[in-house]
Amino acid sequence: MASREPSWWDKQGDLIMRRPFNEWTFTHMNWLMPTERVARGATHLPLRADNRPLPVRYTFSGHEHTLAELHRRTFTTAFVVLHRGVIVHETYPGAFTGPRTRMQLFSLSKSVTSILVGIALDEGLIGSEKDQITDYRPDFLGTAYEGNTIAELLDMTTGVGDLETWEVPDSGIKRFEQTIMGGGDIADVVRAATRTAPAGERFNYSTFDTQMLGWVLEAATGQSLASYASTRLWQKLGCDRDAYYWLTRGRPRTAIGGGSLNATARDVARIGLLMAGDGVAGGEQIVSRDWVRRSRGNDKPQLAVGSLGPSGYDHYGYANQWWTLGSEHSGAFTGLGVHGQYLYVYPDAEVVIVKCSAWPTQDDARRDAETVAALRSVADHLARTR
Template identity: 35%
Template sequence: MRTLGKWLGRILLSLILAAVVIGVWKREEILRLWAVNSLFAEDRIVGNFSNMDAAFLTAPLPRGNGPVSPLPIGDPAPLPAGIGDWIDQRAVTSLLVMKDGEIRHEDYFLGTGPDDRRISWSIAKSYLSALFGILLDEGTIASLDDPVTRYAPLLTGTAYDGATLRNVLNMASGVIFDEDYHDPNSDINRMGRVIALGGTLDDFTASFSERFSDPGQVWKYVSIDTHVIGMVIRGATGRSVSELLAEKIIAPLGQEQDAYYLTDGAGVAFVLGGLNITTRDYARFAQMILQNGTYNGQQIVPAGWIAASTAATAPTEPGRTAYGYQWWIPAKARPGEFLGRGVYGQYLYIDQTRKVVIVATAADRAFREPGVNDGNIAMFRQIADGL
């Protein structure tokens, strides 16, 4: 018995040592996995959304060496009655309102500030759309009707084989992808674990093999389509999206701070939701889009692409919220009204007719409740109408 006890003790000690070794070896992956699992916790979500680089792999988006582009300050805006309740209910962390290129209101909440680089979530999709439009205009990408496999051959034989660039820009690939943020086993949450554990998003994307419809027939919002756009851009240029976005959009805007992308284990940017930028710098991008791609006298994004990408071209249901090329068009949209939108309450609201830009960031855990998005848009319209 004494010999058996010694033997069991040695086994237990070996198991403990092995666990310690594995824990040290995989420490970063374990910490990132823990960060994913606690990312949206009520007591952590606000801080997490302003400090994503503390937990995840990142790639820099340098602002460049040019001067900071000033954002003029105009007269304070009269804000709608009840906006304070809306800010509290929606856990708004920042609100910036511009009219005619001037800041008319800027405020920060829940302990955040103007220097916080805030996670974009799906606002990043609209940035990628702008980059895609530049490359299309330059001829690096030949046609919206090219198959995605022309530029991303890894997708040959997958659910994306047969889809065109237009299809994925429109979120009409027909690929089966579960985007339920509240289901830990959904595809979107499995993707988060791929990032946390240092896996590769390209391989994850190539693992999808089933479609619910032929490409181009049905609109369904699936974020994986945007990763395919990133694969296409990298395949067409031989360069990273991080380098291209910094060179062609971030630097020309004259941002106040460097930005960054979250990345997977191969250093590939999480283009469908991983941008981290200050509220003021989001406003610079939105103002450039409002001005049909021009900023500081420079045509950054082709005007034709702004018009095409913000038009309701996806096969959405009539009378419902519409979609363009990675931009949203509200139901019963007013002329020139569209937006970039991310989960948990991130918005770039643009009203070209009224020359209004509204940037709102939030940590709204109730963002998917019925009526929340419509209520947010109604508030933005009230703000725009009051300027």
Template identity: 55%
Template sequence: MLEVVMGTGMRRAGGALALGAAVAGLGAGAGWVWRHQTDLAFSRPLNEWAFTHMSAVLPTEPVARASAPRPLPYEPGLRGFTYEHDGERRTLAQLHARTHTTGFAVLHRGVLVCEEYPGRFASPQARFQLFSLTKSVTSMLVGIALEEGALGSLDDKVVTHLPYLAGGAYDGPTVEDLLHMSSGARFVEDYADPASSFADFERAVSGGGSLLELVRSLPRGAEPGGTFNYSTVDSQVLGWVLEAATGMALSQYAHSRLWSRIGAERDAYYFLTRSRPRTALGGGSLNAAVRDMARIGLVMARGGELDGRQIVPAQWVERSRGAGLAHLDVGALGPDYPRHYGYANQWWTLGGERRSFTGIGIHGQYLWVDPEADVVVVKTSAWNTAEDEGRDAETVAALTAIVARLETDG
């Protein structure tokens, strides 16, 4: 599960291309390195470079920053913080070391109470590959488009906006089905299997193949609307629907509806498919600064409002905290997903009375939102593998403890 949150395909391919450029001149062993460049580039420690330099290896489209950055006041507030996991009491520094944190920021009531960059290439200026955290930003943009009337209804059929998908697995699902990963299209999000449909997606993105033809080729696996199947292709199609409905590229819409309105201080960017026509990945190619993702989280923590301006519809934020559908409830997603997560609206939900929620990207990217405490946590990471149940569980324990500590401190 954890995310593919990226159009994962790209993720590994981009770093691989960068590594490939360095192969020449290695002499003996160069052929082996070339054949395994993807695995090398997305493994430690090379992945720390890859996850902050995607613009060096793939074509991109910028998401321009705001004309006037919104200040984020800084008042240290987590001194002496510890959390408990596996029967041990651990510090924030230990969390970073154990879960390979590269960038970390905590907002409480709009104030930065912690900001750290343990990664080798990390800094406030760095743009981090967010993988499937992109999906949650795409969802916010869909909510805005719906409020503005560019998108007619969540009941709109996908093929109403994308008629070239008629006759395939996406002929029947609605926009809402895509948002809940319930399109019914058969797609296996397996990052480790080179024969999986996700591997085909990855090759189409980075190797010059046709992403459109891959989407068209997917068979129907279930009826739309009733079965959860985490799929970056669902998010990719959602991004295409958004572009068709608004008449704008994802990068343009993200700038005009989010980055310009939240006071983003750094340009973000989407990397694009290598083949033409090039396309951004609505499910995984956004790269952005940690502070700007904290600003995105602040909007969601405050019911879509920031500084007196409604940026994302309040009801859209509410549905991102839980869908009220049994097959998407916490613990109901199936044996392949951690039981502490549910899903809704391209966000992972945490349930309970607090109804906190989080965007997640493979290799350890998090945008944790607790509206009740007005707390936002951004964590970028460079895990050695796409998914890691142990590191995810420890991260969840630590972030939950951070919220509790800040509430106790007042």
């Protein structure tokens, strides 16, 4: 069969993510894709606000910068800072953003999926992290995922799949994206992934792993990702607005557990408060303290800060679908999404920071390092505040 030239339809993902369009698309994904609502509850728990300027300067690459410069240099669209549960600074530099705007969170969604798995384990709906994937999804028997455990999905050590790179046209992640946008069953793309390392030996950042995790969760709970997130998380957090997952265009339509959650920056901050507070929100233990502590890091050498290899930047480690920053950052950890989405949690200082962005590219090592330096400076400044 003769090959065809890529069409506009094949390149939708590239167009959606290109500046300056992405400032609009990242806040209007429900205009572009099918969606499923994550309903908030009848009880709203407002976040107390004491919004004020933050006279913080940070040093990056030998130069001092202000937060205004950070926002300009890293295309910030929303920036919300909480200290001791209070919004102390909030700004929306994005052209289409505000407190009620729902942001495309990309892979920050992975950290939410992890919380939901922790809740399902607490409820006994998932038996154990040591359970095999195929205990819940027997249709993956005979694929590279046969024999892998839920724990390996959580730490991205399955050994399945290639290096996740957006620049290679025929990479697994690009085929995944094109199938999401253009139709077809993404399960077929995931089933085609090959084993590239023994299970448990090395870290390989993988949206496929989190997609499997979301499918395991749905099979175990008998609910869609959006439905379970609503009853077990969104309603209990007293969120401002409904969130939503966008779904694949092809049928069976499915949420992307590793990248399709959209929510307001304030509601993302509520997730950070949950993690900073050892899994407690509104006086209720939503997810176990042990699960939250697991997300702050572990003793696996292949997941230590600086040891992730080509799948991660040197200043990160990994644990439980969260990026860890180690003792140099006093145990802070963060959820991350491409194009500059951050949920930075510094439990010891009771600081939570949400930064949404519209970078020109999916990944940018320099902008990431600058952002981490700035967030650390904000956290340190607040830690000194009494």
